[in-house]
Amino acid sequence: MIEQTQATTLVGSTDGKGAALVLKDVHKRFVQRGRDSHVLRGVNLTVGAGKIVALVGESGSGKSTLARTIMRLYRPDKGKMLFDGVEVGRIRGRSLKDYRSQVQMLFQDPFASLNPTHTIRTIMAHSLPANRARMSRREKDELFASSLARVGLNPPSNFLAQFPHELSGGQRQRVALARSLAAQPKLVLADEPVSMLDVSLRLSVLNLMQRLNEELNIGYLYITHDLASARYVATRIAVMYAGEIVEEGTADEVIEDAKHPYTQLLIQAAPDPNRQTRAMVDTTIFRGEPPNLTQKIVGCPFQFRCPHVNNRCRTEAPNMVEVGEGHKAKCHLFDV
Numbered sequence: 001m002i003e004q005t006q007a008t009t010l011v012g013s014t015d016g017k018g019a020a021l022v023l024k025d026v027h028k029r030f031v032q033r034g035r036d037s038h039v040l041r042g043v044n045l046t047v048g049a050g051k052i053v054a055l056v057g058e059s060g061s062g063k064s065t066l067a068r069t070i071m072r073l074y075r076p077d078k079g080k081m082l083f084d085g086v087e088v089g090r091i092r093g094r095s096l097k098d099y100r101s102q103v104q105m106l107f108q109d110p111f112a113s114l115n116p117t118h119t120i121r122t123i124m125a126h127s128l129p130a131n132r133a134r135m136s137r138r139e140k141d142e143l144f145a146s147s148l149a150r151v152g153l154n155p156p157s158n159f160l161a162q163f164p165h166e167l168s169g170g171q172r173q174r175v176a177l178a179r180s181l182a183a184q185p186k187l188v189l190a191d192e193p194v195s196m197l198d199v200s201l202r203l204s205v206l207n208l209m210q211r212l213n214e215e216l217n218i219g220y221l222y223i224t225h226d227l228a229s230a231r232y233v234a235t236r237i238a239v240m241y242a243g244e245i246v247e248e249g250t251a252d253e254v255i256e257d258a259k260h261p262y263t264q265l266l267i268q269a270a271p272d273p274n275r276q277t278r279a280m281v282d283t284t285i286f287r288g289e290p291p292n293l294t295q296k297i298v299g300c301p302f303q304f305r306c307p308h309v310n311n312r313c314r315t316e317a318p319n320m321v322e323v324g325e326g327h328k329a330k331c332h333l334f335d336v
């Protein structure tokens with residue numbers, strides 16, 4: 001029972017040291033109405049212990065599927081996922097619960113993720129890991145209060161008895177963060193956590209995530225469409241296209257010196273805060289469509305939209321190659 005032995009090292013190992021997530025060649029297929037859709041097509045990605053990595057890409061590129069696969073809500077069809085050195089696919093039973101305490105998800109819509117019929121106290125109590133669920137009510141209230149105070153909800157006692165509908169969107173997202181804190185996570189998979197909040201609140205929630213990262217060494221996989229917020233909050237950015245990471249590097253380098261034609265177009269399409277007329281993502285910059293994931297892709301998945309496409313792109317899939325220090329891109333332009 002090697003997997004049980006390995007997995008038990010997860011239990012209670014909440015030591016503030018953080019833990020790395022390493023994904024190797026992760027594939028996920030869905031079969032829908034008899035059609036096989038290859039949504040994750042060999043994802044390689046590392047979120048270092050206590051690091052913030054942003055995962056950016058268009059709608060449908062597979063970002064949420066990847067997060068759900070990491071959470072073990074989906075089983076990958078192929079590939080390896082290692083968390084804190086433990087193979088995630090082998091974690092079973094109680095250890096899976098512990099894994100899901102240490103790796104938590106923060107969703108786009110905090111209202112949908114908080115049970116509306118429960119008070120904040122009950123919501124927080126339900127997400128406690130087994131080793132904390134046995135605490136006395138007083139101990140739990142102290143833990144919940146300190147978690148709420150840490151996310152800036154003061155005085156915490158006022159919030160414990162409230163229901164989600166009594167809170168603002170920003171407060172609800174803070175409650176969602178406090179709930180995860182009570183379970184001492186090492187990694188939070190934050191799936192568009194600020195996109196439903198008012199612009200004025202977005203920055204405060206991103207700042208809070210960053211502060212929790214610094215104070216508690218919590219790592220984040222920050223999933224977003226928004227390159228500006230990715231650069232603001234993350235040290236590294238990974239760009240996803242059609243179920244693959246096509247570029248990865250430090251946040252500054254990926255934005256300032258993007259190599260992959262897709263990343264370059266994403267940056268061009270991003271809303272420019274200095275230009276009044278382009279408040280939305282400019283999708284007209286992209287010609288063509290992303291590939292049909294129900295069909296086998298021969299060559300580069302970006303060939304149908306790429307301004308630099310050549311014959312090699314139509315026949316040979318590009319490899320990920322070094323394009324700078326700690327900066328990689330999957331494009332034939334650099335694989336000569």
Ligand SMILES: Nc1ncnc2c1ncn2[C@@H]1O[C@H](COP(=O)(O)OP(=O)(O)OP(=O)(O)O)[C@@H](O)[C@H]1O
Pocket residue numbers: 030031032037039057058059060061062063064065066
């Ligand atoms: N359970 C499922 N069954 C079948 N297909 C699915 C399932 N979940 C996701 N997909 C398909 O996988 C593809 C990727 O979806 P996913 O939600 O992961 O993308 P995304 O990058 O997170 O998009 P968004 O930014 O809009 O959330 C889509 O084509 C979607 O229809």
